[in-house]
Amino acid sequence: MSAAWRDHGATIVAALIVLPVGGVVAYLLLVGRLGRRRAAAVVGLVAGTVPFLVMLFTPQPAPRSLALRPLRDVPSWFDGSWLTAAEQVGGNLLALAAVGAFLPVLWRPVATLPRIVLLAAVASAGIEAAQWVADVGRVSSVDDVLVNTLGAALAALATRPWWTDRKRDHETALISVA
Secondary structure (H helix, E strand, O other), X not given: OHHHHHHHHHHHHHHHHHHHHHHHHHHHHXXXXXXXXXXXXXXXHHHHHHHHHHHHOOOOOOOOEXXXXXXXXXXXXXXXXXXXXXXXXXXXXXXXXXXXXXHHHHOHHHOOHHHHHHHHHHHHHHHHHHHHHHOOOOEEEHHHHHHHHHHHHHHHHHHHHHHHHHXXXXXXXXXXXX
C-alpha cells in the first residue's frame, strides 16, 4: 500500500473517519423516507464511490497519457511488487463496485446485469476521459474501463439477491394492501 498511502493517505484517513459517522447520520435521516434497504443503498453508493472519485482526480506529478489498446496495461500492473499489483487490481475493481452493488436497489431501470455493465462502462469511460481533459497526471486507459466495469459487474452479482428481493417485497406489499 505504499503508493496508495503516499498518494492518497489523507483521503483514506478522512474516509475512515468521516464516512462511518456520516453514513450513520445519513441512514438515520433517510430511513424514514426511503426504508431501510434503500437508505442503506444510498449510504453505500455515496460512501463507496466518493473516496474513489477523490483519489481518481487527485493530481499526480506525472504527465497524462493515453492507453487505448485493450489488455496492454494490465500486465504492467504486475511488473512491480505484489503490493503494486494488488493496489492496481483492487483499486480498479473497487472503483465502481458500489455502483454495481447499490444502484440497482435505488433505480429500478438498471436492475439487470447487462444494464449495470453498460452503465459502469459508460461511467468508467467518462471518468477516464475527464482525467485526460483535467490533465491530472494519470494514464487514461481502456484497461481501467474494463476492470472498473468488471468490478461493478461482480459487485452486482454479489448483491443481486438484495436488489432482486425488492420485486418480491413490492409484490408482497401489494398483496397485503389488497
